[in-house]
Amino acid sequence: MRQLFTTILILPAFLLLLAALAADRWVSLQDDGLHDPANPAIKILQQPAEALSVLQPDGAGNGVNWVTALQLGEIDPRSSIENEIQQEMLELDVIMTDTLPLPYVIFSHRPHVEWMTCDLCHESVFVSKIGENPMNMGNILNGEYCGVCHGAVSFPLTECNRCHSVKPENINIAPSSGAIVERDPL
Numbered sequence: 001m002r003q004l005f006t007t008i009l010i011l012p013a014f015l016l017l018l019a020a021l022a023a024d025r026w027v028s029l030q031d032d033g034l035h036d037p038a039n040p041a042i043k044i045l046q047q048p049a050e051a052l053s054v055l056q057p058d059g060a061g062n063g064v065n066w067v068t069a070l071q072l073g074e075i076d077p078r079s080s081i082e083n084e085i086q087q088e089m090l091e092l093d094v095i096m097t098d099t100l101p102l103p104y105v106i107f108s109h110r111p112h113v114e115w116m117t118c119d120l121c122h123e124s125v126f127v128s129k130i131g132e133n134p135m136n137m138g139n140i141l142n143g144e145y146c147g148v149c150h151g152a153v154s155f156p157l158t159e160c161n162r163c164h165s166v167k168p169e170n171i172n173i174a175p176s177s178g179a180i181v182e183r184d185p186l
């Protein structure tokens with residue numbers, strides 16, 4: 001009985017603590033170094049914590065799992081500021097095996113082309129030919145290839161296992177959204 005009583009007392013306190021921690025994740029507009037805290041209009045802008053805390057949570061980046069948020073229909077971004085453009089879909093995954101000692105990297109087109117058009121990557125960031133892009137962790141960390149976006153506008157490069165997600169022994173059962181092509185080490 002006493003144990004039950006303690007649980008009843010502790011649980012709400014724990015939930016409150018969690019909520020406080022979650023709200024702490026997003027810097028307020030007043031403190032973000034971008035907005036003028038003295039401008040009275042700041043009160044009419046929506047705070048990041050209010051806007052983002054209702055979306056699929058994520059431990060990294062800006063605290064939202066954008067891929068899942070999009071899949072669940074929590075967000076419905078416009079394809080363009082001006083006219084709606086028809087996004088092209090491509091179900092093609094590339095497994096990159098030059099990753100020793102880490103698991104292989106799987107690059108899936110689907111979660112990318114749901115957000116962006118082909119020309120955002122081809123042919124400026126990547127030549128559209130498997131194996132023709134000499135990327136490695138050094139040039140990625142330097143802001144090239146995947147590093148053009150990851151660490152800038154999409155999840156950070158410290159999330160190693162999100163890219164390095166396929167163990168060599170699991171290559172045949174890799175979760176994939178389409179055809180898988182294995183990329184030979186360069």
Ligand code: HEC
Nearest residue numbers: 096097098099100105135136137146150157158159160163
């Ligand atoms: C955005 C995706 C991404 C993230 C995040 C990422 N990597 Fe990589 N990594 C790659 C790609 C792509 C390659 C090149 C694979 C190939 O060419 O077969 C690579 C290659 C590597 C290699 C092989 C040697 C080399 O220098 O290229 C190592 C080791 C490595 N990564 C370690 C890491 C570690 C450690 C982290 C986390 C701190 C990390 N990676 C995060 C995409 C990523």
Ligand code: HEC
Nearest residue numbers: 088089090094112113117118121126128129130131132133
């Ligand atoms: C986020 C970046 C990105 C976007 C957006 C993107 N691709 Fe790719 N694409 C890649 C990468 C990475 C590879 C693999 C390159 C490698 O292995 O060196 C690739 C490879 C390819 C290949 C080569 C296939 C082969 O067998 O050689 C084709 C074709 C291609 N993409 C077409 C497209 C089309 C069509 C779209 C739009 C529907 C698109 N891509 C959007 C990054 C992207």
Ligand code: HEC
Nearest residue numbers: 066067105106107111120125145146148149154155162163
């Ligand atoms: C032009 C920008 C861009 C480039 C270049 C790019 N990505 Fe992404 N990537 C995104 C965006 C945007 C998302 C979705 C938002 C997020 O997860 O942060 C994403 C999501 C992902 C995901 C999560 C997929 C899921 O199902 O959850 C992986 C893994 C990934 N990228 C790997 C890579 C690898 C590996 C490369 C390089 C071969 C790469 N990306 C290059 C923009 C890019």
